[in-house]
Amino acid sequence: MVHSDRGGEFLSKDFTNFLEKEGIVRRLIVHNTPEHNGMAECVHRTIFNTVRTLLAESSLPPFLWGEAHNHAVYVYNHSPRSFLQFKTPFEARYGVRPNCTFLRPWGTCVLVKMDATSKLAARAIEGRYVGYDFMSNGVRVYWPERHSITVERTVIYLTNDIIVG
Incomplete structure (x- = not known):
């Protein structure tokens, strides 16, 4: 059985067909009554409280909420x-x-x-860790000056200005 709040993503024809094919019963709740979804809403609240905390603690921009969400879900599922x-x-x-x-x-x-362009060029540049990339076993790094994210292999983590790994 699936309970949902009549959100568009839960009412699509593809989703309806999937539920019917799998023999899953759909129960729709009245809008603006998240308490009727019980545990699911509690988990969503926990995840988004974590997302807000990660963004506030890191001082990173709000548009990185998706990266923070991925990290929060991973930590939640492994706790x-x-x-x-x-x-x-x-x-x-x-x-296991x-x-x-x-x-x-x-x-x-x-x-x-980074690969140096000359003998005197910097060998590393600073970014911000925004998650682990499970598709490539790399590290997702946010570059504030470029407003972009890349997947990197060789990183050194800095915590309180001390190298930790």
Whole structure:
């Protein structure tokens, strides 16, 4: 059974056909009553509170909310839950504890190694860590001066002006 708030993404013909094909019952709630969606709304609230906190703590621009959201969801899905006997959702699904040793605080300053153009040119430039790229095992770096994000391989994380990795 799926409960939804009559949002357009839940009323499309493709989604309706998928539900029917899979034998899933749809229950629609009245608009502006998120309390009727119970746990889903609680999770959404938790995730978006985390997104707001990540953006505020890092002082990065609000348009990076999608990157913060991806990071928040990853951390949420890899954190223990009391209703899972203090296992993570990942562990409940796959039977092994997740490896989160590569995670760093979102928005951390990083130095990205660059190919030097001359002997005296800088060997690294500063960016901001906005997540791990699971498609390539790289690091997603936001470049404030360019307002863009790239995936990088060789980074050094800076926390409180101390190199940590």
